[in-house]
Amino acid sequence: MLARWFLGRRRAALIGLAALAGAIAGVYVSIAVFSKKGPSIAAECAATPAIAARVGALAKGEVAAFRTASEPELLTDVAFRDPSGAETSLAAFAGRTILVNLWATWCVPCRTEMPALDNLEAELGGEAFEVLAINIDLGDPERARAFLAEIGVRELDFYSDPTSQVFSTLKKRGLAFGLPVTLLLDGKGCRIGSVEGPAAWDSDDAKALIGAALVPPI
Numbered sequence: 001m002l003a004r005w006f007l008g009r010r011r012a013a014l015i016g017l018a019a020l021a022g023a024i025a026g027v028y029v030s031i032a033v034f035s036k037k038g039p040s041i042a043a044e045c046a047a048t049p050a051i052a053a054r055v056g057a058l059a060k061g062e063v064a065a066f067r068t069a070s071e072p073e074l075l076t077d078v079a080f081r082d083p084s085g086a087e088t089s090l091a092a093f094a095g096r097t098i099l100v101n102l103w104a105t106w107c108v109p110c111r112t113e114m115p116a117l118d119n120l121e122a123e124l125g126g127e128a129f130e131v132l133a134i135n136i137d138l139g140d141p142e143r144a145r146a147f148l149a150e151i152g153v154r155e156l157d158f159y160s161d162p163t164s165q166v167f168s169t170l171k172k173r174g175l176a177f178g179l180p181v182t183l184l185l186d187g188k189g190c191r192i193g194s195v196e197g198p199a200a201w202d203s204d205d206a207k208a209l210i211g212a213a214l215v216p217p218i
Contacts, residue, residue, distance in 0.1 A: 061205035076189035119202035
C-alpha cells in the first residue's frame with residue numbers, strides 16, 4: 001500500500017516537471033518568435049507612426065473614414081498578379097507610397113469610385129506614388145478589363161487576383177471585411193491606414209491626405 005502511494009506521488013511529480021518544462025519551452029519559443037518578428041517589423045516600420053500622425057490629421061471631409069494603423073504592420077508579402085499576369089507582391093513597390101484598392105465588377109460602390117482612383121493616379125501618380133487597384137473577380141479577368149475600358153479608365157495599370165486570395169489574406173489580418181477596401185502603405189510596405197467602403201479619391205481632401213503621406217510631404 002505504501003509502495004503504491006510512493007509510486008503515485010512519483011508519477012505526479014514527473015508529470016508536474018514535464019508540464020513545467022513544457023511551459024518554460026513555450027516561453028522561450030514565444031520570446032524567440034517575438035525577437036525574430038516583432039522587433040524586425042518595428043524596425044522596418046519605424047518611420048510609419050510619424051507619417052500616420054501627419055496623415056491622420058487630414059482624415060476629414062471626403063476621406064473622414066480614413067483610419068490610421070494603431071501598430072506596426074508590414075504587408076510586403078501580400079501577393080497578386082501584375083499587368084502581364086505574372087505573380088508579384090507588395091514587396092515589388094518598395095520605395096513608393098501606394099494606395100492599394102481591392103475591387104470587383106459586381107461591387108457597385110467599387111465601380112462608382114474607379115474613375116476617382118484613375119483621376120488620382122493621373123494627378124499624383126509617378127515615381128513617388130501609385131494607385132494600385134487590384135481586381136478580385138473570380139476566373140477570367142477580361143470582364144474587368146473590359147469594364148475599365150468601357151468607363152474610360154486610362155491611368156491605372158491592371159492588377160488582379162482571380163483566386164481572390166488577396167482579399168482572404170487581408171481579411172484574416174482584420175483589414176478587409178467587404179468591398180471596396182483601400183489601404184495606404186509607405187515606401188517600406190507598412191500600413192499607414194485604411195478605408196472600408198468607397199471614397200472620393202480625386203477630391204481635394206484625398207489629395208491633401210495622400211500628399212501628407214509622401215516623403216517629403218507635398
